[in-house]
Amino acid sequence: xxxxxxxxxxxxAWYAGTEPAxxxxxxxxxxxxxxxxxxxxxxxxxAGRELVVQGxxxxxxxxxxxxxxxxxxxxxxxxxxxxxxxxSTGQERVDLADDVREEVLLRLPHYPLCLPxxxxxxxxxxxxxxxxxxxxxxxxxxxxxxxxxxxxxPTPAGRKTGDQHGRSQKEKIEKPGAHAQGAFETADSxx
Ligand SMILES: [Zn+2]
Ligand SMILES: [Zn+2]
Numbered sequence: 001x002x003x004x005x006x007x008x009x010x011x012x013a014w015y016a017g018t019e020p021a022x023x024x025x026x027x028x029x030x031x032x033x034x035x036x037x038x039x040x041x042x043x044x045x046x047a048g049r050e051l052v053v054q055g056x057x058x059x060x061x062x063x064x065x066x067x068x069x070x071x072x073x074x075x076x077x078x079x080x081x082x083x084x085x086x087x088s089t090g091q092e093r094v095d096l097a098d099d100v101r102e103e104v105l106l107r108l109p110h111y112p113l114c115l116p117x118x119x120x121x122x123x124x125x126x127x128x129x130x131x132x133x134x135x136x137x138x139x140x141x142x143x144x145x146x147x148x149x150x151x152x153x154p155t156p157a158g159r160k161t162g163d164q165h166g167r168s169q170k171e172k173i174e175k176p177g178a179h180a181q182g183a184f185e186t187a188d189s190x191x
């Protein structure tokens with residue numbers, strides 16, 4: 001987003017257009033990634049020696065749901081984009097690509113969900129529960145958890161750190177079964 005300062009009259013000027021998604025420099029395999037260019041529709045004005053730009057940014061996103069792991073499309077709209085740059089003497093053009101990138105990266109969803117009420121995956125069989133109940137529902141899951149809790153396991157040093165912080169939030173939510181299994185392996189290998 002390049003603003004031509006000399007073209008701004010006393011009232012400022014509107015700028016609308018798109019920036020390629022590469023502007024965001026996001027990893028291709030990220031949980032949330034751009035699915036098209038970043039559109040901007042902003043008003044640029046001079047306030048003394050400062051260039052003030054405000055308006056709307058919009059970017060389509062491809063996200064992987066944190067609960068059910070399905071991909072879904074959404075879009076991020078930032079209607080209160082605002083940045084101000086002090087102009088150096090004789091400066092004719094200002095490139096706001098960095099400001100746009102920072103604003104979009106700050107506002108990306110950190111915990112994307114395909115639906116607020118996404119049911120996620122069954123911890124036992126892995127079925128996507130949004131598509132209906134799995135067979136595990138017939139045999140109560142409490143039995144499994146009660147059995148796990150009844151076991152006394154040695155606690156190797158560092159286990160707390162490894163189990164509590166070493167795994168991402170995503171894994172904890174998606175696969176509590178796999179998580180419990182991991183704890184077992186850690187304990188066994190400590191013998
Ligand atoms: Zn989901
Ligand atoms: Zn199941």
